[in-house]
Each structure stands twice: as structure tokens, then as C-alpha cells.
Amino acid sequence: MSQQVQGVIAPGKNEPVRVETIIVPDPGPGEAVVKVQACGVCHTDLHYKQGGINDDFPFLLGHEAAGVVESVGPDVTDVAPGDFVILNWRAVCGNCRACLRGRPWYCFNTHNARQKMTLLDGTELSPALGIGAFAEKTLVAAGQCTKVDPAVSASVAGLLGCGVMAGIGAAINTGEVGRGDTVAVIGCGGVGDASIVGARLAGAARIIAVDIDDRKLETAKTMGATHTVNSRSTDPVEAIRELTGGFGADVVIEAVGHPETYRQAFYARDLAGTVVLVGVPTPEMKLELPLLDVFGRGGSLKSSWYGDCLPSRDFPMLIDLHQQGRIDLGAFVTETIGLGDVEQAFARMHEGDVLRSVVRF
Ligand SMILES: NC(=O)c1ccc[n+]([C@@H]2O[C@H](COP(=O)([O-])OP(=O)(O)OC[C@H]3O[C@@H](n4cnc5c(N)ncnc54)[C@H](O)[C@@H]3O)[C@@H](O)[C@H]2O)c1
Numbered sequence: 001m002s003q004q005v006q007g008v009i010a011p012g013k014n015e016p017v018r019v020e021t022i023i024v025p026d027p028g029p030g031e032a033v034v035k036v037q038a039c040g041v042c043h044t045d046l047h048y049k050q051g052g053i054n055d056d057f058p059f060l061l062g063h064e065a066a067g068v069v070e071s072v073g074p075d076v077t078d079v080a081p082g083d084f085v086i087l088n089w090r091a092v093c094g095n096c097r098a099c100l101r102g103r104p105w106y107c108f109n110t111h112n113a114r115q116k117m118t119l120l121d122g123t124e125l126s127p128a129l130g131i132g133a134f135a136e137k138t139l140v141a142a143g144q145c146t147k148v149d150p151a152v153s154a155s156v157a158g159l160l161g162c163g164v165m166a167g168i169g170a171a172i173n174t175g176e177v178g179r180g181d182t183v184a185v186i187g188c189g190g191v192g193d194a195s196i197v198g199a200r201l202a203g204a205a206r207i208i209a210v211d212i213d214d215r216k217l218e219t220a221k222t223m224g225a226t227h228t229v230n231s232r233s234t235d236p237v238e239a240i241r242e243l244t245g246g247f248g249a250d251v252v253i254e255a256v257g258h259p260e261t262y263r264q265a266f267y268a269r270d271l272a273g274t275v276v277l278v279g280v281p282t283p284e285m286k287l288e289l290p291l292l293d294v295f296g297r298g299g300s301l302k303s304s305w306y307g308d309c310l311p312s313r314d315f316p317m318l319i320d321l322h323q324q325g326r327i328d329l330g331a332f333v334t335e336t337i338g339l340g341d342v343e344q345a346f347a348r349m350h351e352g353d354v355l356r357s358v359v360r361f
């Protein structure tokens with residue numbers, strides 16, 4: 001048995017995305033079918049379309065989603081039909097070397113649905129980040145469903161499924177921002193702004209937002225940035241040093257995914273400070289740094305996969321903070337759109353017009 005739904009696919013490298021009929025199999029062992037209610041447009045979806053992640057076209061795009069479980073496989077006990085869930089791309093295995101050492105947020109063997117969703121002609125689809133949620137319904141591993149309070153709107157909850165969690169986690173989990181720290185965030189899209197929210201939550205004393213677009217800097221201020229730097233007109237390394245007593249920030253978060261901005265992050269941090277790379281580079285990018293500077297400046301250079309989050313721990317916690325008014329996840333939703341508007345949303349993202357466009361079903 002299976003069902004047919006509408007979904008957005010990326011047919012080939014740099015080809016426009018389009019809405020197609022998708023065949024969703026009934027859930028087998030360990031799987032769940034989720035009726036998607038909202039799915040945000042993340043820059044990583046655009047990376048997929050551009051062939052920047054891998055060549056496994058056609059992709060079923062969308063991975064930042066929330067919805068309601070429709071049906072589950074025979075052995076599934078953690079979630080049940082009717083549960084309101086955020087979809088995650090870190091269904092921890094419990095058995096890999098990271099999990100066995102008690103560090104499941106690094107799980108090296110996360111799982112997705114075993115069965116494939118297909119086009120009508122049987123072509124197998126590669127769901128973005130093992131999710132594929134620009135679709136009315138999607139098939140995932142049950143472990144990819146994290147139950148949260150249904151009182152929160154799906155548009156808001158879904159954001160935690162990727163970009164906002166990645167950004168907040170880059171600050172609080174990977175960067176371990178602490179009370180009184182100075183923090184700089186380079187690139188203030190959805191992910192960078194979420195890092196600003198995370199840094200504020202963690203008690204950072206100063207939060208310096210860096211972007212090349214003044215509109216993004218204005219929004220960054222509303223998210224908690226105490227200072228802003230337009231790096232098109234001002235040298236960001238100099239500016240960050242000036243704003244931190246001449247030394248550099250304790251934690252610099254790179255949320256663009258580019259060698260140039262990484263270099264800025266590297267030199268804008270204080271001695272023994274931390275650089276967190278949360279932006280995703282493309283395969284051809286290379287970084288060159290004097291090894292003596294890497295040594296001499298000390299500290300740590302970290303990458304943040306999904307904000308080093310543990311969905312079962314972090315999603316409900318952040319939903320709680322949102323409901324208490326201590327963070328405002330609603331501020332990330334610039335517009336809600338339909339399934340047929342994803343290509344346009346990519347263009348708007350590229351133009352810097354939006355933080356998040358969210359597809360509503
Ligand atoms: N590590 C993870 O787990 C994870 C998860 C989600 C997204 N990401 C990545 O994070 C990055 C940001 O995603 P997003 O959704 O916020 O994208 P976005 O396009 O909304 O934001 C990017 C921002 O960077 C700014 N920018 C571009 N070039 C710049 C430069 N040279 N200097 C300063 N600012 C510059 C843009 O103006 C924009 O505001 C992407 O690379 C995305 O793939 C990583």
C-alpha cells in the first residue's frame with residue numbers, strides 16, 4: 001500500500017524545482033508517515049538544488065518541518081498517530097562509538113526511513129537530509145519525530161528542525177558561550193540570527209552582528225545584537241577588535257560558509273577564543289592559514305553540525321523557552337508561502353529579502 005501526495009523536487013543540478021506527485025509508502029518497521037503542516041526554506045535546500053551537497057538527484061527538498069504523525073510501523077512505540085512532532089535529521093542510533101561514549105549529539109550512524117519515496121514512474125527520490133518535507137506527507141524513521149507541545153504553531157516549531165536549532169546550538173552547545181562572553185556572528189540569515197538569540201540566552205555581554213546587508217543588520221538588532229558591522233564598508237576584523245577592547249571576541253560564529261568569512265572569524269577572535277563554523281562550504285572551497293597563527297592564537301576551531309543538538313533534549317526545552325517569552329521564534333518567520341512558491345523563495349533568500357519563508361500546508 002502507498003499514497004500519492006504533492007511534493008517539491010529538484011530534478012537536476014541548477015534546474016528549477018517543481019511540484020510533482022510523490023508516492024509515499026506505508027510505514028514499515030521503525031518508520032512513520034507524517035502529515036507535514038509547515039516546512040521552512042533553508043539555505044541547505046538551495047545547496048542541494050545547486051548540486052553543492054551531492055549528485056543524488058532527484059531530491060525531494062525540505063527538511064525544516066513540523067506536522068502530525070499519521071501512521072507508524074508495527075514496532076514503533078515512541079510516537080503514535082496524532083502526535084505533533086518536529087522532524088529532526090539526527091535520529092540517534094544508540095550503538096555507534098559516539099553514542100556508546102555518552103555523546104549522542106555527535107551520533108555517527110543516524111538513521112532515516114529504509115523505504116524510498118518515488119515519483120510515479122518509480123524513480124527513487126533522495127529526501128533532503130533524510131527528511132523531504134516540502135510534501136504533504138513524508139516517510140521518515142520514527143526516531144526522526146520529536147514530540148513537542150502542540151500548542152505551538154507548526155511554522156514556529158518546524159524552525160527548530162534545522163536552521164534555528166543549528167544557530168542556537170552553535171552558540172550554546174558548540175561555542176559554549178557563557179555569561180559575560182563577547183560574541184561575534186558573521187552572516188545574519190536565519191542561522192546567524194539564531195546564533196545571536198542563543199548567545200543572548202547564554203548571557204553574552206556583547207553580541208556583534210556582521211553582514212554585508214544593512215537590512216539583515218537591522219533584524220539582527222531586534223534578535224539581540226548589541227552592535228552591528230557592515231563588512232562591505234568596514235573591515236570586520238578591525239571593527240570586532242575595536243568593540244572588544246582591542247582583543248577580539250571570545251567566540252566568533254561563522255554562519256556563511258565561505259573561506260573569506262572563516263578567515264575573518266579566525267582573526268576576529270581573542271587569543272584562546274573559539275571559532276564555530278556553522279555555515280556549510282561547497283566542495284571546491286579551500287582554506288589557507290599560516291600554521292603559526294593557528295598555533296599561536298590557541299583556543300579552539302570547531303564545526304557545528306546541527307548545533308550539536310540532541311533533539312529529544314533541545315527541542316522541547318526551546319519550545320518551553322519560546323512559550324515563556326524568553327525567546328521569540330516567531331520573529332524568524334518572514335512569510336508563509338505555498339508549495340508552488342519554493343523557487344521564488346530561493347530567489348528571495350538569495351536577494352536577502354527573507355529570514356525564513358515557510359511553506360504551509
Ligand atoms: N551546520 C549546520 O548544521 C547548518 C544547518 C542549517 C544551515 N546551515 C548553513 O548555514 C548557512 C546560513 O544559512 P541561512 O539559512 O542563515 O542562509 P541565509 O542565506 O538566510 O543567510 C546568509 C547570510 O549571510 C550573509 N552573507 C553573505 N555573504 C556574506 C559575507 N561575505 N560576509 C558577511 N555576511 C555575508 C547574507 O547577507 C545573509 O544574511 C548556510 O551555509 C547553510 O547551509 C548549516
Ligand SMILES: [Zn+2]
Nearest residue numbers: 093096099107
Ligand atoms: Zn549513534
Ligand SMILES: [Zn+2]
Nearest residue numbers: 042044162163
Ligand atoms: Zn537546513
